[in-house]
Amino acid sequence: MNYEFLQYEVENQVAVVYINRPPLNPLNTKVFHELYALIDELEANRNVSAIVITGKGEKAFVAGADIHEMLDLDLAGMMEMNRISRAAFSKIENASKPVIAAINGLALGGGCELALVCDLRICSDKAKFAFPEVNLGIIPGGGGTQRLQRIVGQGVAKELLYFGEMIDAQRALDIHLVNKVVPSDQLLPTAKEWAGKLAKKPAIAMRMLKEAVNTGANVDLQSGLMVENACFGNAFATEDRKEGMRAFAEKRKPVFSGK
Structure with missing residues (x-):
């Protein structure tokens, strides 16, 4: 299958998937459909034993959902987009192969939700995280209110969700939102190294x-x-x-x- 907004490469049993809508890599309905289809494809690929997901470029992992698309949707249209996003996130979360998020920059809203459905999260020291939805008059709709509290605890989750403010890589590490922080030039090599180790497991x-x-x-x-x-x-x-x-x-x- 040809993908418009995703790129991927496979080497040494590791697939690296790039969200390719630079500079901010926002998630729209097409990206969600493509993520669902690509994870299915990688699940069936016997040459893939572990998966890394990252953003194209240096500015963003995923800076949220595509607000421009959402502006034109009525409630029925928004709920359909939400259904598709949840299906894509669930597909990643329940993939039989381990999935690592390599967070190379901004991870906002839907970008954080995408990171949360991955098994492990490694970020650049330049990465920043936020759930800013409340400041737009909405709340997270892709599982953020549920998955975040299971990872960082309810008190910290409420702080991040209620204020909607940005946190840096060190704070993300301190609250266990990410597993590891590395210099930006070491992000992908580290994620590939971790994925390579997992690919050798039974x-x-x-x-x-x-x-x-x-x-x-x-x-x-x-x-x-x-x-x-x-x-x-x-x-x-x-x-x-x-x-x-x-x-x-x-x-x-x-x-x-x-x-």
């Missing part, structure tokens, strides 16, 4: 890990433990489990097959 065990964590975050403890038990059984039944344990016993590096 694929089924990684998928089961992600399913156990994601599902468990939204259910009570006992239900989460049941999910974990089922995922553990699925991982234990694999050839990679046998290889991993044999390699440990034989004091060598395992060679995983993804089976």
Whole structure:
């Protein structure tokens, strides 16, 4: 499939996806459709074991949703755009392969929501974050009010959501919104390094890990433990489990097959 607003490259089992609407890379309906389709494509690609998402250019990861598109929408049109955005975000969040956000600049509104659905977040020391929706007379509509509090805690989430003010990379690290801050010229190399390490892990065990964590975050403890038990059984039944344990016993590096 040809993409108008996305670019991607695959190397060493890692796919790097660029949101390509510089300088601010705003998200519109077409971008959401393309993200959904591309994640599907990468899920089916056996040469891809991990995914990095970043923004094209140096100014922005994603500086929010496309306000120009939203201005012309009535309520029905806005709710349809919102449905499409939620589908795209859910597709990324529930991808079987690990996804890393490489946040190269502004991550505002929908850009923050896109980062939140990724498994891990690495940002440039020049990155800035905000949920400014309240200052436009609206609230986040792509999951920001729900996912943010699960990552940073409800008190900090309310601070960011209620004030709608910008925070820098260090504050984002302090509140655990991001996992790591690096100099801007090291952002993509670091994200690729992390993705490369994840790409070498046993694929089924990684998928089961992600399913156990994601599902468990939204259910009570006992239900989460049941999910974990089922995922553990699925991982234990694999050839990679046998290889991993044999390699440990034989004091060598395992060679995983993804089976």
